[in-house]
Amino acid sequence: MVLAEDVHKSFGSLEVLRGVDLAVRPGEVCCVLGPSGSGKSTFLRCINHLEKIDAGRIWVDGELIGYRQRGDKLYELREKEVAAQRRSIGMVFQRFNLFPHMTVLENVVEAPVRVRRENRSVARERAEALLARVGLADKLATYPGQLSGGQQQRVAIARALAMEPKLMLFDEPTSALDPELVGEVLDVMKDLARDGMTMVVVTHEIGFAREVGDSLIFMDGGVVVESGAPREVIANPQHERTRAFLAKVL
Numbered sequence: 001m002v003l004a005e006d007v008h009k010s011f012g013s014l015e016v017l018r019g020v021d022l023a024v025r026p027g028e029v030c031c032v033l034g035p036s037g038s039g040k041s042t043f044l045r046c047i048n049h050l051e052k053i054d055a056g057r058i059w060v061d062g063e064l065i066g067y068r069q070r071g072d073k074l075y076e077l078r079e080k081e082v083a084a085q086r087r088s089i090g091m092v093f094q095r096f097n098l099f100p101h102m103t104v105l106e107n108v109v110e111a112p113v114r115v116r117r118e119n120r121s122v123a124r125e126r127a128e129a130l131l132a133r134v135g136l137a138d139k140l141a142t143y144p145g146q147l148s149g150g151q152q153q154r155v156a157i158a159r160a161l162a163m164e165p166k167l168m169l170f171d172e173p174t175s176a177l178d179p180e181l182v183g184e185v186l187d188v189m190k191d192l193a194r195d196g197m198t199m200v201v202v203t204h205e206i207g208f209a210r211e212v213g214d215s216l217i218f219m220d221g222g223v224v225v226e227s228g229a230p231r232e233v234i235a236n237p238q239h240e241r242t243r244a245f246l247a248k249v250l
């Protein structure tokens, strides 16, 4: 579902990604660990072409992201084509970014109606089902400002799912939450994983990685330092930098 080969990305003279490889099979949950500044968010943003990569290739579900290949030359896709690719990739951020002036239901209905030109009552029905699934059936008419952080993040997940993505990217979805609200968001993500959603999850939640992750990569300094089955990497890290990081977060 995701294949990244030798991805490079610099901001000016700062080389943030220095040859990242990743393969995520359909239905797999891949957890991305690593210290702050190691390039995790940048890499996620490259997967849906929010950042343009300088070198390498990324495919999602067999489609080359951001480019069309002719012979061995790459041509940048037009904004419209990039937007179409992005529609099939859901993204959830640390900050929920809900529309504050819209109700919970309107937040989830908005994109399918505006972007996919979906019939409003069809979109509304699916939105209600999704909000029930994330445990917010009784909050449809509530405004984001009246919700807890955990509830807002669950709305954000429902909103991403409303576009029926084939891949979900999570960038530290629980890092901004009070500790007592982390579990309810992780539970929703577990449910999604059980349902077969392909997910790439940047997280410091080692328990989640161990329990739900099918694979784990550890990034540091813009490269994948170590990867493998979460249980094995966590129990028996091979690399000194992985050991040092785990010692801090465990």
Ligand code: ADP
Pocket (backbone or CB within 6 Å): 011, 014, 016, 034, 035, 036, 037, 038, 039, 040, 041, 042, 043
């Ligand atoms: P992580 O998510 O692992 O904490 P990031 O991908 O956010 O790491 O950032 C990696 C490095 O890239 C950091 O040094 C950060 O300051 C830098 N960086 C990220 N985005 C930009 C940007 N748009 N412009 C300049 N530097 C950036």
Ligand code: MG
Pocket (backbone or CB within 6 Å): 040, 041, 042, 171, 172
């Ligand atoms: Mg980050």
